[in-house]
Amino acid sequence: MARRTARRGGGDDPHALELSPHAASAMRSELPAVADRTVAAIIDEVPSYADALSGPMGETIRSAVQLALGTFLNLATRSDRGTPMAPALEGAYQLGRGEARSGRSMEALLAAYRIGARVSWRDMSRTVVEQGMAAEDLSLFAELVFAYIDELSAASAAGHTEELERTGRVRSRNLERLARGLLTDQPADAVVAAAERAGWEPPAGLTAVLLPEAHVRQVLSHVDERTLAPTEDVPGAVEGTGLLLVAGPTTKAARARLLGALKGLDAVVGPTVPWLEVATSFERALQCRRLELPGTVDSEEHLAEIVLTSDRNALADLRVAVLAPLDGLRPSAVEKLTETLRSWLLHHGRREDIAADLFVHPQTVRYRVGQLREAYGDRLEDPRFVLEATIALGIASSGPESPT
Known part of the structure; x- marks a missing residue:
């Protein structure tokens, strides 16, 4: 008759299961081989880890697997249900953070956990059956294995999420500082350093x-x-x-x-x-x-x-100075002569073009230009005045409301 390798645990947990020391010893001796088979399966089935696990990362994962399984065996063989899980959970948490820093998604890590659970369960269940575990205890053993893997997965997911949030917050702050440096004309070497800290390629x-x-x-x-x-x-x-x-x-x-x-x-x-x-x-x-x-x-x-319009006050003052000879005329006359002077400047005095621009008869243009010559005299032939008047009146109808 096969000896019993597990017993129901006492305490408040009716589902507690405690492996016998003999069965646990047999399983512990298998841990290195289980870890190797787990890593091999992950490499084979998760493309993201094909290269990562062939070097130092592979040793890290292999060690993490052994730590996790060792902690599980400690939990399963002690009647004291307070056996600490903290080291395994902390290891899983840090693993999640490391994967985030490496740029791998949480989906890849969860896939690795699922494969690890499958390989571990296959190997451990074979061992406990060989050691005489009763059939009624095998399903409970499976529950414990997969519940434990779920806890490790959750710890890794928390680490992965927190690292992404932390690095995202840090990078966002660095990008804000970079933008502020660019917009406030900070020294070039300081801005270049800010770009490097933000991981931003100019x-x-x-x-x-x-x-x-x-x-x-x-x-x-x-x-x-x-x-x-x-x-x-x-x-x-x-x-x-x-x-x-x-x-x-x-x-x-x-x-x-x-x-x-x-x-x-x-x-x-x-x-x-x-x-x-x-x-x-x-x-x-x-x-x-x-x-x-x-x-x-x-x-x-x-x-x-x-x-x-870069200096609206200066433009307004220039406009007042240019139109000063028209002071004293009726506002309606000032408006007509101002638009005529502007068109005269822009069309270089060509009467037909001015008439078309203002929608008036060429004779009307001739009359108004005569009024302008009476008001301005020889200034209409002064290049300096022509420049100032062109600037003062040049955007009267194409830009925003003219300064007054």
């Missing part, structure tokens, strides 16, 4: 894009993954407006794709500049936004307006 160029904050995530899915999306301490930030420092685009075609990704949004796109100079792209985008143009705006197409 692109050839960066492009500042202002857009509705609610659409930042949507646009991020269409641009280079190195794109920065700062949210903290953005200079000149306006509530509801987000900022992207888009990696690239460095070609006309790439810029067109970026503008296409922004289609339908009230967005402003700055120029593409070397990555360390992106503060200038950001400043240009801010200046362009002040033009209050609708839709998606390419700042490169509005350089003249940006230049003319």
Whole structure:
């Protein structure tokens, strides 16, 4: 008659099972071989571990398997159910963290656990049966094995998740610091060091894009993954407006794709500049936004307006000075002569072109130009005055509301 190799445990747990020392000794002697077979099965069945387990990582996993199985045997052979699981659980937790740092998914590790449970159960069950375990105890033994593996899996999953969250938080903070350094003109060596700490590979160029904050995530899915999306301490930030420092685009075609990704949004796109100079792209985008143009705006197409409105107070003063000779006339007359002077400057005095621009008869143009010559005299032939008047009046009808 086969000797009994297990007995029901006492205490509060009706499912407790305690292996006899003789059976446990036989199983413990098998641990190195079980660990080897487990590692071999994982290598064979989980592609992510095909190379990882052939070197030092393989020894780490093999040791972890032996530790886990050894802890299980200690639990299964002691009547004291308080046998500590902490070392095995801590090992599983750290294993999960290590896998996250290695870039492997939790799915791969859970697959390894499932394979480990299968191989371990197959080998251990064979051993306890050979040692005479009664049939009624075999199912309970299986429950204990797989419940134990579940606890280890949960510990690894917790470690994996926490490491991803921690490294994600750290990298996000480093990327925020990098963006702040770029936008506040910190020394180049400090910004380069910040990029290294963030694990961020600098692109050839960066492009500042202002857009509705609610659409930042949507646009991020269409641009280079190195794109920065700062949210903290953005200079000149306006509530509801987000900022992207888009990696690239460095070609006309790439810029067109970026503008296409922004289609339908009230967005402003700055120029593409070397990555360390992106503060200038950001400043240009801010200046362009002040033009209050609708839709998606390419700042490169509005350089003249940006230049003319970069100092609105100076532009307003210049406008007042240029129109001073018209002081004293009726407001309606000032308005007509101002638009005539602007068109005269832009069309180089060509009467027919001016008439078409203003939708008036050429004789009306001749009359108004005569009034202008009476008011301004020889100044209309002075290159300096022509330059100042062109600047003062040049965007009166194509830009935002004229300064007054």
